[in-house]
Amino acid sequence: MKRFLRDNGLSLCMLAIFLAALIGQSFAGWAANNEELVEHSQPIIGYGDFVSSSAFLVDVAENWQSEFLQFFVFIFATIWLIQRGSPESKKPGDQGLGTDEEQMVGEHAKPASPLWAKVRGFRGWLYGNSLLITMGAIFFLSWFAQSLGGMVEMNEENAEHGVAPLDWIGYVSSPDFWNRTLQNWQSEFLAVGAMVAFTIYLRQRGSSESKPVGTPHATSSEEAE
Structure with a gap:
């Protein structure tokens, strides 16, 4: 395992940063989206609904x-x-x-x-x-x-x-x-x-x-x- 981590450290580091940033983006986007819905007197949505929405897809893609x-x-x-x-x-x-x-x-x-x-x-x-x-x-x-x-x-x-x-x-x-x-x-x-x-x-x-x-x-x- 130590050798695997040493030999693939750069890829694993970038993957970890990517996943952390993507998860962080999803929660921040979810919060921002719900704030906008509240401003327009609309019901807020759940996290699962947001990450499967077109808005999140566009931001990522x-x-x-x-x-x-x-x-x-x-x-x-x-x-x-x-x-x-x-x-x-x-x-x-x-x-x-x-x-x-x-x-x-x-x-x-x-x-x-x-x-x-x-x-x-x-x-x-x-x-x-x-x-x-x-x-x-x-x-x-x-x-x-x-x-x-x-x-x-x-x-x-x-x-x-x-x-x-x-x-x-x-x-x-x-x-x-x-x-x-x-x-x-x-x-x-x-x-x-x-x-x-x-x-x-x-x-x-x-x-x-x-x-x-x-x-x-x-x-x-x-x-x-």
């Missing part, structure tokens, strides 16, 4: 979709684009998918390489792009869930004001949907861009996200090795 879009775009961009001096980038000249030898696939695979790295054809292609595909799929599913939940939430508000309901196409083309969506997208890409740029000049000793403290600014981590 709209953040998830922006996070996974960020990863999807960043993973794809770092295949072809470089940023000299950033540990988040390959070194200049290494743009592209890399050779089979560099990627250790097919006949260049090592004995301990994943099984699907040793095969050709569709399975080899699928495994070679599995990270990007997974990030893209989670983004799309989260975005779709956000759009459905947002549509239900907006139509509930429209019904209270005697306004005709919107269909899905009408909602995803509405200013409300894109206002909520782009609020998250812009902050995510600002954070990624800042990380790429800051790590050229700033250091954090001991972090894998930083170059060694004494590495010249224009040198990437790969060039320093």
